[in-house]
Amino acid sequence: MPAGVRTLLLRPEAPALIFLVLLAIVLAFTAEGFLDPANLEDNIARVVVLGVIALGVNQVVLSGEIDISVGSMLGLCAFAVGAVGESQGGLILPLLAGIGTGVVAGSVNGALVTLGRIPSIIVTLGMLYALRGMILVITGGRWITNIPSDTRALGLQSVAGVSVPVIILVVLLVVVELISRNSTWGRNVFAVGGNRRAARFAGLSAGRTRFLAFVLVGVLTGIAAAIYVGRAGGVQTNAGQGLELQVVAAVVVGGTSISGGRGSSVAAITGAVLIGVILNGLVLLDVPAEWQSAMLGALILLAISTDALRRRLLREQPS
Amino acid sequence: MIIEEHRGEHPGVQDGAYPSASPAARDKSSSDTPGDPVIRVMGLTKRFGGVTAIDGVDFDLLPGEVHALVGENGAGKSTLMKIVHGLYAPDEGQLEVEGRQVTFVSSRDAEAAGVAMIPQELDLFPELSVAENLYVGRHRPRSWWGGLDWTAMRTEARRQFETLGIDIDVTLPARFLSTANRQIVLIARALMGDARAVIMDEPTSSLTEREVQRLFEVIKDLTERGVGVVYVSHRLDEVFTIADRISVLRDGLHIKTAPVSELDSEELVRLMVGRALSELFVRNPHQHGSIALELKGLSRSSEFTDIDLTIHRGEVVGLAGLIGAGRTELAQAVFGIRPVESGEIYIDGERVSFHSPQEAMNRGVVYVPEERQSQGLILPFPIYANITLSILQKIARAGFLNYDRERKTTDRFADALSIRGADVSEPISRLSGGNQQKAMIAKSLACEPSILLLDEPTRGVDVGAKSEIYRLIDQLGQDGKAILLISSELEEVLSMADRVVVMREGRITAEFDRDEATQERVMAAAAGVEEKAGAAEL
Numbered sequence: 001m002p003a004g005v006r007t008l009l010l011r012p013e014a015p016a017l018i019f020l021v022l023l024a025i026v027l028a029f030t031a032e033g034f035l036d037p038a039n040l041e042d043n044i045a046r047v048v049v050l051g052v053i054a055l056g057v058n059q060v061v062l063s064g065e066i067d068i069s070v071g072s073m074l075g076l077c078a079f080a081v082g083a084v085g086e087s088q089g090g091l092i093l094p095l096l097a098g099i100g101t102g103v104v105a106g107s108v109n110g111a112l113v114t115l116g117r118i119p120s121i122i123v124t125l126g127m128l129y130a131l132r133g134m135i136l137v138i139t140g141g142r143w144i145t146n147i148p149s150d151t152r153a154l155g156l157q158s159v160a161g162v163s164v165p166v167i168i169l170v171v172l173l174v175v176v177e178l179i180s181r182n183s184t185w186g187r188n189v190f191a192v193g194g195n196r197r198a199a200r201f202a203g204l205s206a207g208r209t210r211f212l213a214f215v216l217v218g219v220l221t222g223i224a225a226a227i228y229v230g231r232a233g234g235v236q237t238n239a240g241q242g243l244e245l246q247v248v249a250a251v252v253v254g255g256t257s258i259s260g261g262r263g264s265s266v267a268a269i270t271g272a273v274l275i276g277v278i279l280n281g282l283v284l285l286d287v288p289a290e291w292q293s294a295m296l297g298a299l300i301l302l303a304i305s306t307d308a309l310r311r312r313l314l315r316e317q318p319s
Numbered sequence: 320m321i322i323e324e325h326r327g328e329h330p331g332v333q334d335g336a337y338p339s340a341s342p343a344a345r346d347k348s349s350s351d352t353p354g355d356p357v358i359r360v361m362g363l364t365k366r367f368g369g370v371t372a373i374d375g376v377d378f379d380l381l382p383g384e385v386h387a388l389v390g391e392n393g394a395g396k397s398t399l400m401k402i403v404h405g406l407y408a409p410d411e412g413q414l415e416v417e418g419r420q421v422t423f424v425s426s427r428d429a430e431a432a433g434v435a436m437i438p439q440e441l442d443l444f445p446e447l448s449v450a451e452n453l454y455v456g457r458h459r460p461r462s463w464w465g466g467l468d469w470t471a472m473r474t475e476a477r478r479q480f481e482t483l484g485i486d487i488d489v490t491l492p493a494r495f496l497s498t499a500n501r502q503i504v505l506i507a508r509a510l511m512g513d514a515r516a517v518i519m520d521e522p523t524s525s526l527t528e529r530e531v532q533r534l535f536e537v538i539k540d541l542t543e544r545g546v547g548v549v550y551v552s553h554r555l556d557e558v559f560t561i562a563d564r565i566s567v568l569r570d571g572l573h574i575k576t577a578p579v580s581e582l583d584s585e586e587l588v589r590l591m592v593g594r595a596l597s598e599l600f601v602r603n604p605h606q607h608g609s610i611a612l613e614l615k616g617l618s619r620s621s622e623f624t625d626i627d628l629t630i631h632r633g634e635v636v637g638l639a640g641l642i643g644a645g646r647t648e649l650a651q652a653v654f655g656i657r658p659v660e661s662g663e664i665y666i667d668g669e670r671v672s673f674h675s676p677q678e679a680m681n682r683g684v685v686y687v688p689e690e691r692q693s694q695g696l697i698l699p700f701p702i703y704a705n706i707t708l709s710i711l712q713k714i715a716r717a718g719f720l721n722y723d724r725e726r727k728t729t730d731r732f733a734d735a736l737s738i739r740g741a742d743v744s745e746p747i748s749r750l751s752g753g754n755q756q757k758a759m760i761a762k763s764l765a766c767e768p769s770i771l772l773l774d775e776p777t778r779g780v781d782v783g784a785k786s787e788i789y790r791l792i793d794q795l796g797q798d799g800k801a802i803l804l805i806s807s808e809l810e811e812v813l814s815m816a817d818r819v820v821v822m823r824e825g826r827i828t829a830e831f832d833r834d835e836a837t838q839e840r841v842m843a844a845a846a847g848v849e850e851k852a853g854a855a856e857l
Contacts, residue, residue: 183720184711194697201695
């Protein structure tokens with residue numbers, strides 16, 4: 001096997017990427033309208049929201065923790081964006097409101113996990129319910145519908161023929177990957193996830209490192225909320241419901257190890273795109289609604305099992 | 320398990336997973352040829368990645384004998400025994416149990432064939448009772464409605480301990496047992512499966528003198544019943560007391576097997592180390608400076624009490640004691656990992672109190688942990704990222720890494736400590752134990768410390784790396800560093816330290832200057848006995 005191919009296959013996102021390419025080829029021939037610009041356009045916003053949040057959760061998973069609160073967090077951030085947009089208009093102020101809300105929620109997650117020493121799965125499970133409850137209490141069940149078009153810019157506009165959500169996703173991917181690979185914090189995330197005890201003994205602050213990862217999820221969820229609101233044009237109280245598990249699935253299917261310490265930002269995005277394509281393909285192929293969950297689950301399992309194939313190809317020891 | 324019929328005489332003797340017939344009864348039926356080995360291995364080879372752990376080793380165990388397996392850390396003793404017990408599959412070679420060639424896929428296969436092992440780590444289930452622990456992984460007696468028959472389990476467990484002549488409450492959860500009693504439970508557990516061979520891996524490493532005697536009685540009782548015992552140890556006095564034959568492994572090779580009467584301890588040491596001991600240690604006399612580290616009345620609940628200790632610049636202080644004496648806990652408290660409850664720490668005469676390793680490192684204190692894999696290294700990381708782990712902030716500008724500078728720093732340390740075996744960009748797991756150890760020390764040295772707390776710095780490394788680490792410790796001493804050398808290897812403490820401090824049950828029980836310290840004195844202080852023949856530990 002040529003060295004270049006080997007290096008490529010060794011990357012954590014390789015199996016998901018190969019599976020994604022194969023699936024796209026199959027869908028291009030079997031699913032009518034898969035390659036239509038209108039179809040792609042329709043799915044981009046969903047994939048971008050999923051992908052942007054997955055970039056953040058990916059860092060949390062790399063650090064050895066998990067965040068399953070992002071479904072409700074997106075809902076709350078979307079309400080912040082929508083409410084500020086409704087009363088003030090403009091783009092910047094609503095966006096900052098969304099990010100600010102995300103940062104507060106992420107900080108609570110981070111503080112409870114690191115200072116409170118509570119397992120992250122419990123903390124974020126609690127926050128998943130608590131944040132959804134807050135949405136209902138604050139809004140009293142009211143939907144936001146009158147969102148001015150300048151607030152919706154991130155979801156609607158395009159630059160030089162490329163839609164803004166895609167540009168945001170690519171920019172964020174590059175930024176997060178740069179931080180991940182080239183900053184001390186990024187290195188520490190891998191270290192803490194790879195062996196928290198050794199990292200602590202080496203003088204790293206495992207608490208600060210993980211706290212910042214949770215805050216990053218908040219920031220990115222805020223940005224994703226602005227895209228979500230821009231695309232949907234309104235906010236319902238169930239906004240983002242069920243998203244949390246899609247995000248975790250994207251991260252893990254993409255190739256980031258659920259036990260931490262191994263993975264990449266590209267993996268998270270690959271996983272998000274893969275899940276978006278699967279969901280879209282199921283609709284286009286007229287798979288009955290009651291079968292879609294089962295099919296999604298089966299395809300995720302199939303995607304992960306290609307990892308075993310890769311290991312055998314490379315004779316790599318299971319980690 | 321795949322059993323290939325190798326000879327015709329013993330068709331299907333081992334069928335039926337755990338027959339309850341007494342070992343004595345089994346003895347008659349299975350070894351009709353007296354003196355036939357219970358275990359025989361031929362040309363066994365096992366490699367881990369690029370490292371050959373054992374290389375073409377031959378070994379055999381006769382019924383009713385105690386066969387000691389000795390060798391330094393990393394010589395391959397544990398690897399060999401784990402293969403015999405089915406934990407590892409050999410790359411080459413054959414394994415025979417009672418004359419039949421076998422291939423074990425798991426430890427369960429080995430136990431079904433009558434090979435039991437008492438592991439070095441005492442892995443009982445802490446929340447289960449002693450009786451339940453005996454039955455883990457075995458067929459448990461059932462009552463008439465299909466539930467567990469607790470009465471039968473307890474009765475059988477009590478009988479098991481009675482035959483060993485030991486009184487133990489079988490309903491007690493295992494976590495309440497002393498280390499010695501855990502060992503006894505594991506022995507009882509091993510014998511439940513009607514073992515023909517029992518492997519004991521460093522069984523006395525955490526036992527007191529009296530408990531060792533009791534263990535020896537149990538071993539004698541076993542051999543009288545025709546059970547073969549493999550006794551893995553590096554305590555030579557014990558080996559000479561209990562063994563019938565001794566096999567020596569060194570660097571994965573089988574060096575010699577001989578009856579105990581044909582060997583003396585000097586010869587045995589030479590076989591194990593491959594050279595005279597004096598060549599291994601490097602220590603040049605040099606001047607000591609001012610006091611670098613001073614502890615006054617340091618205490619932490621049940622771990623250590625009222626510790627007074629000083630280390631001068633350029634001085635190597637050896638901290639000896641048995642496992643569990645509180646030495647690691649003390650060093651970790653100084654390093655800021657465990658909060659100190661009372662007492663004072665002074666560095667260069669200035670009172671300090673650290674709440675995190677980061678604070679300790681900023682004042683020039685580093686701790687090199689004893690558990691290389693779980694506490695010292697990030698295994699998925701490349702070598703360079705492990706070495707720079709603690710100094711990333713210094714290498715980085717405004718929080719961003721400079722890979723060039725990182726690479727240069729790493730190369731400097733990899734050179735200085737002669738870390739060999741892989742490129743610095745490869746995962747650190749590719750390195751051998753000794754080189755991993757050196758990389759871990761390099762990580763600490765990169766912080767430019769003035770005080771080093773070394774916790775078992777030569778555990779699990781080969782002789783070559785050991786000698787290099789000793790040379791490094793000597794060099795660091797000459798450079799004026801203050802060094803605390805925690806070690807369970809007496810020879811190491813006696814040869815490397817300028818002063819030996821002994822801890823027992825959380826207290827300092829003795830302190831000797833270099834020329835006063837002898838094996839007997841240090842051992843007596845560590846075990847809490849007045850002058851007696853100390854256990855010679857290599």
